[in-house]
Amino acid sequence: MQLDVFTPIPHAFAWQTEQRPVAAVLGTELELRLFGYRDTTPLRAGQIDDEPYGGGAGMVLRVDVVAAALDAVYGGVPAHRVIALTPQGRQLDQPLVEELAREERLTLLSARFEGFDERILEHLATDAVSIGPYVLSGGELPAMVLVDAIARRLPGALTEGSGEHESYSPELDGGLEYPHYTRPAEFRGWTVPEVLLSGDHGRVAEWRREQSRARSAALS
Numbered sequence: 001m002q003l004d005v006f007t008p009i010p011h012a013f014a015w016q017t018e019q020r021p022v023a024a025v026l027g028t029e030l031e032l033r034l035f036g037y038r039d040t041t042p043l044r045a046g047q048i049d050d051e052p053y054g055g056g057a058g059m060v061l062r063v064d065v066v067a068a069a070l071d072a073v074y075g076g077v078p079a080h081r082v083i084a085l086t087p088q089g090r091q092l093d094q095p096l097v098e099e100l101a102r103e104e105r106l107t108l109l110s111a112r113f114e115g116f117d118e119r120i121l122e123h124l125a126t127d128a129v130s131i132g133p134y135v136l137s138g139g140e141l142p143a144m145v146l147v148d149a150i151a152r153r154l155p156g157a158l159t160e161g162s163g164e165h166e167s168y169s170p171e172l173d174g175g176l177e178y179p180h181y182t183r184p185a186e187f188r189g190w191t192v193p194e195v196l197l198s199g200d201h202g203r204v205a206e207w208r209r210e211q212s213r214a215r216s217a218a219l220s
């Protein structure tokens with residue numbers, strides 16, 4: 001997959017490229033390209049945003065700046081999906097992650113301050129995605145959330161089998177994963193459920209199914 005991120009702060013992504021799961025698939029399953037709006041802005045002194053028409057506080061990311069960035073990389077609006085990150089978008093969930101992870105090419109647009117000139121959403125982006133019903137200061141963290149969630153669905157990102165039976169996976173009917181425990185078997189009187197120490201794989205599997213069902217029911 002080719003995943004392109006357009007942002008006012010491309011260097012914010014440096015740490016993510018060094019960490020799993022992104023590091024594990026970079027150069028093989030994932031080509032991650034980072035573009036700064038300031039590098040291609042047609043305005044002087046690296047300007048990328050402007051005051052809102054109609055007045056009000058904050059600065060708005062300009063449509064001509066985003067169009068110039070897309071022109072420089074794709075020679076126009078690309079044929080693939082362009083996702084604007086905004087708290088007003090479709091809320092991200094695992095089915096949407098799976099859908100996006102199947103794309104061959106994807107572009108993410110992030111903004112800061114007051115956000116996008118509406119014409120970016122209307123004419124340059126195909127989708128608007130929110131990572132949750134709260135407002136962050138910029139689209140870098142939302143973009144990183146999306147990059148991480150997508151990268152871990154690509155082949156080779158995770159150790160064999162660790163991406164199955166996860167919360168929200170089809171293997172658990174979209175529900176929550178069962179609890180995990182590791183050594184020591186007792187700590188401060190806090191014990192591990194006996195079934196997990198029993199060596200009885202059938203009972204363990206049944207217990208895990210039960211736990212997953214109970215947790216998922218409590219959530220809904």
Ligand SMILES: C[S@@+](CC[C@H](N)C(=O)[O-])C[C@H]1O[C@@H](n2cnc3c(N)ncnc32)[C@H](O)[C@@H]1O
Nearest residue numbers: 085086087111114115130131135136138139142
């Ligand atoms: C301060 S926010 C703008 C909020 C906007 N004025 C509003 O009220 O809807 C600045 C930028 O951060 C990003 N952002 C903030 N919260 C987000 C969220 N929950 N999901 C996705 N992107 C978000 C978006 O790129 C947004 O344009």
